[in-house]
Amino acid sequence: xxxxxxxxxxxxxxxxxxxxxxxxxxxxxxxxxxxxxxxxxxxxxxxxxxxxxxxxxxxxxxxxxxxxxxxxxxxxxxxxxxxxxxxxxxxxxxxxxxxxxxxxxxxxxxxxxxxxxxxxxxxxxxxxxxxxxxxxxxxxxxxxxxxxxxx
Amino acid sequence: xxxxxxxxxxxxxxxxxxxxxxxxxxxxxxxxxxxxxxxxxxxxxxxxxxxxxxxxxxxxxxxxxxxxxxxxxxxxxxxxxxxxxxxxxxxxxxxxxxxxxxxxxxxxxxxxxxxxxxxxxxxxxxxxxxxxxxxxxxxxxxxxxxxxxxx
Amino acid sequence: xxxxxxxxxxxxxxxxxxxxxxxxxxxxxxxxxxxxxxxxxxxxxxxxxxxxxxxxxxxxxxxxxxxxxxxxxxxxxxxxxxxxxxxxxxxxxxxxxxxxxxxxxxxxxxxxxxxxxxxxxxxxxxxxxxxxxxxxxxxxxxxxxxxxxxx
Amino acid sequence: xxxxxxxxxxxxxxxxxxxxxxxxxxxxxxxxxxxxxxxxxxxxxxxxxxxxxxxxxxxxxxxxxxxxxxxxxxxxxxxxxxxxxxxxxxxxxxxxxxxxxxxxxxxxxxxxxxxxxxxxxxxxxxxxxxxxxxxxxxxxxxxxxxxxxxx
Numbered sequence: 343x344x345x346x347x348x349x350x351x352x353x354x355x356x357x358x359x360x361x362x363x364x365x366x367x368x369x370x371x372x373x374x375x376x377x378x379x380x381x382x383x384x385x386x387x388x389x390x391x392x393x394x395x396x397x398x399x400x401x402x403x404x405x406x407x408x409x410x411x412x413x414x415x416x417x418x419x420x421x422x423x424x425x426x427x428x429x430x431x432x433x434x435x436x437x438x439x440x441x442x443x444x445x446x447x448x449x450x451x452x453x454x455x456x457x458x459x460x461x462x463x464x465x466x467x468x469x470x471x472x473x474x475x476x477x478x479x480x481x482x483x484x485x486x487x488x489x490x491x492x493x
Numbered sequence: 494x495x496x497x498x499x500x501x502x503x504x505x506x507x508x509x510x511x512x513x514x515x516x517x518x519x520x521x522x523x524x525x526x527x528x529x530x531x532x533x534x535x536x537x538x539x540x541x542x543x544x545x546x547x548x549x550x551x552x553x554x555x556x557x558x559x560x561x562x563x564x565x566x567x568x569x570x571x572x573x574x575x576x577x578x579x580x581x582x583x584x585x586x587x588x589x590x591x592x593x594x595x596x597x598x599x600x601x602x603x604x605x606x607x608x609x610x611x612x613x614x615x616x617x618x619x620x621x622x623x624x625x626x627x628x629x630x631x632x633x634x635x636x637x638x639x640x641x642x643x644x
Numbered sequence: 645x646x647x648x649x650x651x652x653x654x655x656x657x658x659x660x661x662x663x664x665x666x667x668x669x670x671x672x673x674x675x676x677x678x679x680x681x682x683x684x685x686x687x688x689x690x691x692x693x694x695x696x697x698x699x700x701x702x703x704x705x706x707x708x709x710x711x712x713x714x715x716x717x718x719x720x721x722x723x724x725x726x727x728x729x730x731x732x733x734x735x736x737x738x739x740x741x742x743x744x745x746x747x748x749x750x751x752x753x754x755x756x757x758x759x760x761x762x763x764x765x766x767x768x769x770x771x772x773x774x775x776x777x778x779x780x781x782x783x784x785x786x787x788x789x790x791x792x793x794x795x
Numbered sequence: 796x797x798x799x800x801x802x803x804x805x806x807x808x809x810x811x812x813x814x815x816x817x818x819x820x821x822x823x824x825x826x827x828x829x830x831x832x833x834x835x836x837x838x839x840x841x842x843x844x845x846x847x848x849x850x851x852x853x854x855x856x857x858x859x860x861x862x863x864x865x866x867x868x869x870x871x872x873x874x875x876x877x878x879x880x881x882x883x884x885x886x887x888x889x890x891x892x893x894x895x896x897x898x899x900x901x902x903x904x905x906x907x908x909x910x911x912x913x914x915x916x917x918x919x920x921x922x923x924x925x926x927x928x929x930x931x932x933x934x935x936x937x938x939x940x941x942x943x944x945x946x
Binding site: 355379380382383384387410412413414415417418419420423471477487 | 525527528530531532534535538545561565566568570571574622640641
């Protein structure tokens with residue numbers, strides 16, 4: 343839809359990445375004939391849940407511990423539009439971790455072209471929505487996901 | 494849900510603002526018991542459409558002219574969560590205008606507490622998704638909405 | 645979209661009806677240019693919640709009593725399509741009540757033309773999803789809504 | 796959620812069936828902690844699109860021919876609820892075909908338990924929404940999908 347000098351965006355080399363493959367359902371499109379911009383925020387969730395499952399622990403485990411990984415900020419940049427039945431790959435990786443919060447980065451590609459980039463910031467909270475310090479082993483685990491592995 | 498020193502956010506004095514009143518439907522909530530973060534992006538659209546209708550021209554008029562006001566960037570910051578049946582007010586105003594693009598700012602309040610702030614950037618495009626220079630009278634109209642009216 | 649001899653459908657005279665006015669948001673449309681059929685099921689919920697609030701008790705009251713009015717069956721018949729910015733009126737009334745269950749009927753009109761008819765069946769359940777006998781005064785209240793009021 | 800003597804529902808033996816595997820995303824849940832009933836209608840679409848692709852022709856082909864397979868009726872019966880991360884299998888098969896219309900049947904299972912049954916009726920329409928006689932080879936193809944294959 344718009345001019346972009348960013349042809350591709352990748353995670354820094356060595357960093358843990360989850361890739362979620364998604365085929366655009368008809369119900370995600372709008373009367374412009376393309377995926378409605380709000381629906382991409384859902385695609386980010388699918389990739390983030392896959393990331394936690396593959397590299398950290400299933401989201402359900404957080405819930406069992408009385409915690410949620412709440413979203414406190416979302417930023418999305420749309421480079422191309424998606425249409426019904428397009429196959430999109432959502433790559434997700436961790437960008438930073440602090441005491442109660444963490445941030446993810448995303449890049450969506452379709453047929454090797456950049457569709458969208460995004461970042462989401464999160465806060466670990468209890469069921470009352472109060473910020474909750476991450477268990478030490480959790481934070482350590484997250485930090486290891488930031489450090490490129492040495493081959 | 495989180496600590497916020499911003500208790501309230503308003504449009505600059507004198508700037509054209511549209512306010513959209515919304516009552517949270519059950520189907521907007523998720524298993525955390527709160528409105529799912531992706532749904533807020535839809536609330537922004539409701540307020541933006543109201544803004545265009547009240548201060549510019551109905552969105553339908555753009556479509557009749559072969560144009561769309563496509564979303565190219567969204568940034569949302571969540572300060573409090575919303576629950577089923579909450580009444581939220583979405584205030585929307587124009588922040589900037591250029592040749593083919595423009596930006597909106599939003600503040601959501603519920604019971605006089607700040608729920609969320611957001612910005613969206615847009616590009617005027619034709620039906621093929623190509624950027625399209627705004628008609629001069631359109632851009633002039635938008636610019637007047639930026640300038641506080643002198644009483 | 646389709647031939648219909650039903651030009652209009654109304655609640656039986658004297659029966660309690662709630663009417664919910666809705667203006668079709670852009671995000672409810674799909675790439676056919678019309679409201680996606682799944683979204684109408686949400687419109688029914690909006691009208692049903694309005695019905696309970698106006699004629700029975702706010703849905704929140706059920707939740708406070710540890711109950712939900714779960715949906716166990718939905719039937720929708722689409723007569724015409726809706727487009728962005730259409731103003732639709734969703735009329736909702738009670739059709740039947742039993743010990744743990746009840747049924748609603750709906751008719752959607754836009755510009756005095758029938759858009760859709762629907763029925764939904766419900767079961768009162770506790771938070772574990774087990775059927776729960778309606779409190780007597782609740783059932784009595786529902787039954788009065790079925791009986792046309794004598795002027 | 797409710798008592799059901801139907802423990803399982805299957806397509807008639809020999810009939811063409813498409814199975815769509817789906818893992819419940821968090822954004823499909825509501826404040827009851829379960830998948831919102833309106834979202835199941837989307838699951839039906841996913842399975843129907845898979846059915847057309849596997850046994851008829853990709854839905855895109857219809858669009859290229861200036862046609863849509865519009866939904867004119869949906870009936871859903873909910874037997875159990877689904878939660879975040881549940882894996883559900885949506886089976887879809889053709890039940891009947893006429894000159895301009897056709898009907899599908901669906902059964903959703905999760906961990907070998909029946910979650911939901913549904914039927915959808917459709918009308919082939921042109922881009923103006925007018926009923927359009929199915930091309931003969933299309934209708935013949937559909938009819939073969941109804942007839943159990945003789946081994």
